[in-house]
Amino acid sequence: MEHNEYTNGYTIEEVQPGLFAIDDEKSASMYLIAGTEKALLIDTGVLKPDILPMLRTLTDKPIELALTHAHIDHMYHAEEFDTVYLHERDIAAWKRGTLRLLMLAGYAMFQLPAKKFHVSRYTPITEKTVIDLGGIRIRVIAAPGHTPGSCIYADDEHGALFMGDAVGNGGATAWLWLPGCLNIGAYRESLGILQKKLEPYETYR
16 A cells, blocks of 8 residues: 555555554544454544445454544444444443434534434443454543543554544644533543543653
């Protein structure tokens, strides 16, 4: 694969062997990590066609999905995967209806057909969770604020952190005005805790 390749609405970059950065035409980012036994997609983007055919051009391993949080631009294709990881706090917020109702606005914003998300079948994760891909172990760092269960994934093998929207969405701001976001005071407290947690990862990209 070339350094950057454009495939069916996706720009794909192999950052390191077995680690792909993928952006869709709507500026949503996702990442594919391939271990020796299985692969893990982090977030899904929001293009209308199924995402698995594109991913199958990158790996023939079984693919699981890990969500940084439960917003439409990160989970739209979740139902294509047999195993979906989501922080237990976002699963609880979904069941309360807070995050589920926000999806209705997302369909209109991204001009997408509605889908059913069976969040109750997702695998709940906490900071004790380790996702073993075979030779690569992905750990979870809680980062509540943008949603109650926003989290960061740490990949020691590639020296990489996958942030989602926990501390901003590629710009200088973190969206806290959406239903389900923590208030400013709680988010500030969360960032203080997160800053300490991230100290061992100063060299990670």
